[in-house]
Amino acid sequence: MAAQVIEGLFNEKSGRYGIVVSRWNSFITEKLKEGAIDALRKHGYGEDSVTVAYCPGSYELPLTAQTMAETGKFDAIIAIGTVIRGATAHFDYVCSAANSGILQANLKTGIPVIFGVLTTDTIEQAVERAGTKAGNKGEEAALSAIEMVSVLKQVKAMK
Secondary structure (H helix, E strand, O other): OOOOOOOOOOOOOOOOEEEEEEOOOHHHHHHHHHHHHHHHHHOOOOHHHEEEEEEOOHHHHHHHHHHHHHOOOOOEEEEEEEEEOOOOOHHHHHHHHHHHHHHHHHHHHOOOEEEEEEEEOOHHHHHHOEEEOOEEHHHHHHHHHHHHHHHHHHHHHOO
């Protein structure tokens, strides 16, 4: 007996995506946002399929993402932020809140909210992940969003 396999497909061109971008560390988050938009564009989504909302920082990403998801107008939300470690515990609090809040937004709304938040020790590490050595993590987040929309659509069709 063969098991039924469900996996994300990247060939569907319909749907709406929300991107929530933290203004804090905007020299990084803007590059991540552009990576996400480019990935969506490469997979056939036009600019009319994407809405970008800005919030102050990564701490505010979960509420903004959840509010967007609750509108029912989006198939997935991509939360983009960058938290760079400093000399205080602030980094830990912000990272923990962003992580936990984004998880809760997923579970509460049933809409994929993708964690596109860089949590790095240095500015150099953030730069590497925003389109240089380590690729663009915004692009990867958009691909995760497309895949999750596809997977969930297939699972729901099983009912």
